[in-house]
Amino acid sequence: MSESRATAMSPEFYQTIGSQIAAVAPAGWTHVAIRYSQVAHVGQPSAIAVLRDGTRVPLPRVPIKVIHALHQLRTASYQPGAGTWFDADVDVCADGRITADFNYDNPPRVEFDPSAYAADLEKFPRAPAVTPAWLADIAAAPTGWHGARWQFDLMPTDANSSVDMVIDATTTAEAHVWAVAIRERLQTGGYAVHAQFDQGEDGRGNATTYEALVVEVGGGYMSIAFFRDLILWTVDVAADDCDAETFQVAARAALAAIEATSNYVLPAQAASAYERTLLGR
Incomplete structure (x- = not known):
């Protein structure tokens, strides 16, 4: 890859990436290679630590603050x-050095749903002269039901999302009440909903636990994770997992339940035209 354009990496970005990786890197590490790909609202992260003896150790998870920082950087x-770019290669060294390389024009290393590219071009328009042929071909594919994959941040109406926003994955007592109410509302509507608990980090990098609801949608799923001051709504439903109408009804029911219960909202600019159509917005 080549960083052929200026990429706006702030001091806060470097501090977040460096401190978060240092906190989870294994003993004896010399550097950690972060590989992150994103199209539209879907990001795919991975990270591998290299030890002094040359051993390569995949990190079991990439810290959520690193993912959020890369999402905002894009x-x-x-x-x-x-x-904007599709792939980011960020190398964090144990001595504090951080280097980065970005892919702006070649297909991302990770496969994404075709509908994501049209959504990406809507959010980050390109002039025809600088739109690669492969991207133009995918974006020009026939419209229709292509499935849905996204990761949306739902926040209070007065919240301000920024690169240096502190992400705290703790589920508060109030958010737990919301989770119970949303689960009951969706189950009453006939949906299979499962509560699960996972490990995350609080605002100071300490281990914490967050609650999430997993909603079955045909052969795909929706996940609603409850963080402090943030609800992360993840959708992964392929076109052959269910038909468009089934997905639309499920997605609209989930969003209505979240917004009615928590008063957290989906920012109007977050969704593409295709996604807004699915959500009836």
Whole structure:
């Protein structure tokens, strides 16, 4: 890859990436290679630590603050008419050095649903002269039901999302009440909903636990994770997992339950035209 354009990496970005990786890297590490790909609202992260003896150790998880920082960096890197990057290679060294390389014009290393590319071009428009042929071909594919994959941040209406926003994955007592109410509402509507608990980090990098609801949608799923001051709504439903109407009803029911119960909202600019159609917005 080549960082052929200026990429807006702030001091806060470097601090977040460096401190978060240092906190989870194994003993004896020399550097950690982060590989992150994103199209539209879906990001795919991975990280491998290299030890002094050359052993490569995959990290079991990439810290959520690192993922959020990269997600925000991609938005900040957009240049009007020229687009933004698809892949980021970030190398964090134990001595504090951080280097980064970005892919702006080649297909991402990770496969994404075709509908995501049209959504990405809507959010980050490119002039025809700087739109690669492979991207133009995918975006011009026939419209229709292509499935849905997204990760949306739902927040209070007065919240401000930024690169240096503190992400705290703790599920508060109030959010637990919301989770119970949303689960009951969706189950009453006939949906299979399962509560699960997972490990995350609080605002100071300490281990914490968050609650999530997993909603079955045909052969796919929706996940609703409850963080402090943030609800993360993840959808992964392929076109052959269910038909469009089944998904639309389920997604609209989930969003209505979240917004009615918590008063957290989906920002109007977050969803693409295709996604807004699915959600009836």
